[in-house]
Amino acid sequence: MDSRIRNRSAALWFVVAGALLIGCSDAVQMAHETDTGGVVTYLYKEERGGPMGSRHRNEALQLIDKKCPAGYFVIRDGEVKGNAMISSQEGQIDEDVGRRWGIQFRCK
Numbered sequence: 001m002d003s004r005i006r007n008r009s010a011a012l013w014f015v016v017a018g019a020l021l022i023g024c025s026d027a028v029q030m031a032h033e034t035d036t037g038g039v040v041t042y043l044y045k046e047e048r049g050g051p052m053g054s055r056h057r058n059e060a061l062q063l064i065d066k067k068c069p070a071g072y073f074v075i076r077d078g079e080v081k082g083n084a085m086i087s088s089q090e091g092q093i094d095e096d097v098g099r100r101w102g103i104q105f106r107c108k
Contacts, residue, residue, distance in 0.1 A: 028059045030067075031080070037072070037106035040064055041080050044101050051079070051101035060103060068107035075104040 032039040040063050044054035051057065064072055080102040 027056045028063060030063060031102065033067070037075070037104070038067065039102050039104045041100045041102045044099055046099070054101065057101075060101075064103065064105050068105065071108040072105045073108065075106055077101065077103045 026043075028040065028042045030038055031041045040060045042051075042054060042056035042060040044051045044056065048054070078101070080100045
């Protein structure tokens with residue numbers, strides 16, 4: 001009986017850890033990719049420095065650098081439509097949860 005409880009606890013831990021990793025991986029995405037460029041989007045919150053101060057911005061730029069080792073041109077950047085999510089306060093919508101910034105780029 002004791003080993004079954006430990007096995008369930010271990011299984012639960014792996015499920016929770018996996019869910020956390022999946023949730024984190026959504027912060028920076030290659031939203032569109034071609035042979036010569038693409039669009040990278042990342043989460044940001046206005047009250048935490050906006051898109052330029054987002055902790056995810058560097059990861060987004062690293063993703064572009066990896067795609068374009070010889071350099072790149074930014075074609076356009078700006079807010080992209082995100083997903084609003086329901087907050088824990090009786091059906092209120094937290095507008096900042098789904099805010100995303102997009103960087104469209106072309107490799108040199």
